[in-house]
Amino acid sequence: MRHIADCPVRLRRGAAFSFCLIAWALGFVCQARADDEAREFFEKQVRPILVARCYACHSGEKASGGLSLETRALWQRGGESGAAIVPGKPDESLLIDAINYRSLEMPPRDKGAKLSEAEIAVLTTWVARGAFDPREEHARIAGMSVEQARHWWSFQSLPPADDRATPAIIDQFIDANLALAGLTADPPADRRTLIRRATYDLTGLPPTAAEVATFVADESPDAYARLIDRLLASPQYGIRWGRHWLDAVRYADTAGENTDRPLPHAWRYRNWVFGAFDRDLPYDEFVHMQLAGDLMRANSSLPQRREGIIATGYLAIARRFGHDIDKDIHLTYEDVIDNVCKVFLGLTGGCARCHDHKYDPITSADYYALYGIFDSTRFSFPGCEPKGQPRDLVPLLTEAEYAVMTAPWKAAVAGREQARQAKIAGDRAKLKRYTDGTCRVIAQAPVGEGQSVPFADPASDALRVVLRKGEVLQLTVFPNANHGADSTLVDWSIEDTTKSTGATAKRWSVTELAADLTRGNPLRTAHEASWCFLDVTDGAALLDEKQDVVSGHAELHAWRLGELPSAFVNSSPQPVDAWTKLPGHSFFVHPGPDRPVGVAWICPYDGEFRIAGSVTDAHPAGLDGVSFELLHCANAEYGAALLEVGTAPREPGLDPGPEPAMPVAFAAVDGTPHDVPMQQRGEPEKPGEVVPRRFLTVFGAQPLPAGAGSGRAELARWITEQPLAARVMVNRIWQGHFGQGLARSLNDFGSRGERPTHPELLGWLSARFVASGYSIKQMHRLIMHSAAYHRSSARAAATVAADPDNRLLARFERRRLSAEEIRDSLLMAAGVLDLQPAEAHPFPPEASWTFTQHNPFSAVYETNKRSAFLMVQRQRRHPFLAQFDGADPNASTPRRETTTVPTQALYFMNDSFFHQQAERFAGRLLNRATTDSRIDAAYSELFQRGPTDLEQQRAEMFVANYPGTPAEAWAGFARTLLASNEFLYVD
């Protein structure tokens, strides 16, 4: 069928069908027979009967009895009973025989019964006149003939929108079918049942006792309408209905490849879906945004653009496969195509990967036309074992916008820096006052390249000093003329030689500082002495930046001011090979260009001291070395001033923290637009012919306009132009209210799906949906105001017997709470449910990820937020959600099944979470004074009704006779109610 796909014919945009044009393109030229009258008779009279009354069984691949009435050739060949029509001879034609209910009875009684006399007359006349039939070609699109596809129920145009959009019309459709079946609708449910039903339905939470009481007592005619409005306005509505959508799009918080790594930004898409339902974002726009929000909002305001990008998270959360996910990207695209087709169009398009669809009109070329669109798109990359961490995350701000966002932070940082510089300048001026004119040089000398120079002759008296407490010895190392920033090894010790100090002389040495230099500056050491590390460019300033790792060496620690000057140590006993070899346990200073560096020792008490030491150029680089000067500053207040300056807060103002990160989304943007070759038998290694990117053949094979990008924006519009898109969504909404769709196969409106029980109703609602501007909330209002929605779920015996599956909606179908509703209701009973939306999951930071296939990511995060915010993994199902039929995170879940298995009962008997919530609930009951009020509160909260007298008595007996303490008895009572069917089922 590829020539269809590539057909250059200009096709009607927006039309549901273009079969004539397609047929024309095929060279299927309508035969211009002379007999125009016969043609007109066939088209106007005969064809409509065949389509309406015969095609349901007698068309397509699996035509009943082997007889297809789609073309002349097919009825001539006939079925198991031979040719169906003998032209000109109605009496010999099996068809005429059957419609008259002679040997066969067609259409059968259970399929709409016998044709009318008028219809029989038309067909008889037609056969008698020679059975003119222009339908000679048997054109096909994959699994359907063109003829069949043209008349396929779900592809039909919608009826004109009905302006009288009253719920009563819904009931007219339903009641008509009930009347045909001879059934009477069950009576309406009581008001308490109704508010519980509507509240769970729209919010996934139970109503409070007060809400029930108010509603039950409110007799005004619009009470129900106001209830629905209130529920639709609740932010909890978006979470409940957004979760339905997440089921369909198989949302998960992990990628699903072999390490199942987290998707830390996927939550933005999740929350966007919840918000979209809350805001009643028109459904067509909702679809457009998920497929191409980045393109459609490219020129909008910042919030709109962000939203557009986040919405394409729909595409990015596609499942990844294998070890190197790029190698299995064709499987990811299959997952995308499968989901796009099922969710938006109700078609099983993923089936066309290896061959044309067997049953539906989707060719393999169609599949690769869509494949090209997604292959032209760049999906955020979640990372995988051989290819590291995530990339291609989509920034939610431009650089300029990001600059605006970080401006306050930058201003705060700059302000802090300014304040710091001002402090440093102030400190210098202050300290200068103490040193000016009070310091004398003890020793000074140049130190040549690579040389080591002692302070003075060790025997010299120059190194013997008498100091008062607070006076300072200060060594300054100068960079000399080349501004050389040399690593300078300093060896410096000071010994107390005061006679009275006794046997053990007190001694201080810079090498002792190697162990913990960065503990402080000033650095207090033994015997109350302190060391300070200084920039002495123009007066002293303390080096105030601590550096625990220097040049990647964890053994090296430093104080510095800016890049330089610095004082640093090798804390290890081993030498370290850095820019030069640094001996073990050594102390260095490093002057900056024009910035001498100083080391000061503050004398702790009055005494006599001997100084020893040397200065060594430890990094000879063929320049001019350094020089030093050792001073005695005899102002006793200088030491105190150094300590005061050094201990004052160094950086005034609040810490602005780390720089705000660019907000990013796990999303999709356009890549390089290109078409892809078909993959024979679905194998990427076997490329076939290249297929241009375009829409599905059955809908017109619309090509991309010249200069198009990936084609996602066009695809999004093509999809919502189809009446099928509205039908599929309306059917989803219907299921959300009634538990099953009008057509039960939500994701399959093709030939293997189930036909709707009320096709006209579905069409009527879909037309309303489109006319309302695709308002989902209006659809809720319409449906929830119908009498059908109000019916009792009591299961009157007659309707159960006649219609066990409740296809005709004579009653309302009772349902079990979903996994999320169970957990949320338990948390609510416990009084701990947090209704605020959650954002990101507490995943470990990306930089720390070392996940492998042998050690994949695996976590369960507890939260008191609503269960729609639980972290769901692809490879390891969330234990609670899995136990109670939660959505499949690997494939679209159109409808939650309800299993009832003993392990669920075990949960209500023995699970620790369940017990905890029950005990909390019991604790809340115990806050009330009397047994009566506790029992009353328990029934009101959990069942939204008071206990009957009998129940009251039994409950009293329960707590009175329970084999345990009163607290245990109330916990047991709480468990009993929380495990009950009344709590777990919605009538």
Next chain:
Amino acid sequence: MLLRTPTSDDATAWHSPALHRDASCRCGRRGFLRSAVAGSLLFPAMVERLLAESGDQEAAHQPHFPARAKRVIFLFMTGGVSHVDTFDPKPALTRDHGKEIKADHPEIKDRPGYERIFLKRPQWEFAPHGTCGTEVSTLFPHLANCVDELALIRSMHTSHSNHYNATLGMHTGSFAFSRPSIGSWISYGLGSLNRNLPDFVVIAPRQTYAGTQVYASDFLPGSHQGTLVVPGAEPVANVAPRVPGTRQEFELAALRELNDAHAAARESDPLLMARLKSFETAFGMQMAVPDAFDFSRETDATMRGYGLEREQTSGFGWQCLAARRLVERGVRFVELIDTGSSNNWDAHGDMLTHEPLAKNVDQPIAALLLDLKQRSLLDETLVVWTTEFGRTPFNNSADAKGREHHPWAFSSWLAGAGVKRGITFGETDEYGLRAVVEPVHVHDFHATILHLMGFDHERLTYRHAGRDYRLTDVAGHVVRGVLA
């Protein structure tokens, strides 16, 4: 403490006479049982027996033909067991050790350092055993004594060389997408023999590759998913009562009353009835499950056979004995996973790591076969031993200590119900590179297991998303040569 029996007519009685009569009418057995539970009149074992019902209304299918096996024990060795070092002797590999070969192999394609590959000899000696003379290496001295029971398939092959995909394939027949596990298919096909125990139990110390998907029911009804047993003090979650028995019974009796009253006002809703029933089963499971894992009444000889100490609650021996006890109690499908997704048979680095792994499973598996045989359970139990793929008979140097993933050939065996005894089936080429005689793909392997359970693998289907799915996808042939 006052616990009234349901027969009391006292107006303040816990059980209303009207409700009680109603419940009894609807379901006499359950009504009786309720009184039993509420009044603690019966011993737990009797309650259990009363609760257990044969048959399962939710069973979807009957076997298509008389089954040879009633149940399966599926032994899965995680990581890829080397066939040429265990069950597939290749003298030519020893002879040509170090010889360079060429192979268009998925694991070496475009892999730096693997431009040239060389044959690598097995590191363990092979010898014939039993009366059948099947050769097994010295890695499995105990299993070697059981070869007369085995149908050893030496020509297995699979479709993927990644752990994840191959493991998923061996369990679900799908090498990429989530699909129902083989255990789920069998549970779905047959229903349960014992309503107090799940049909499908997986005993695994840790998760294997592909996580919970290997025992998931996927689109099959949730009641067919594998129940995970983690060796240890509480093997099945939530089975241990959290409150003392008297309190729990008191609560369950009250719950029963609440639910009966609720149901009575709502016609007979099968959903509500099913949930009532599920509590009875759960109550039974609280006893049946610990009983199945309580080895205290096993003899010293049995314990010794499995290599178990008294009180031991872990190890592969524990898993094997638990498997025997579960199949005795009617569990349909028991899978034992020997390790998990790390520290397993994935011997890239050093083949010698096969030694402790083999030692871990050898004696317990042999003991299991013997034990089943002695109890006449082997005649109706199919024992399956397999892995996700083999290991390469070559590496990028002859001195390399390890072997790589090898999907082209590996060995597996079947034993017990309906299977030929003491045979080997299929062959690989002289180096163990390719399955060349009677190759058996994973789909064929699955088709054979289903056949032994009484199913035509092409007819055991489930309609999902508009298509009929089956375990064997669109492939698979029953391996007739191993059928007795």
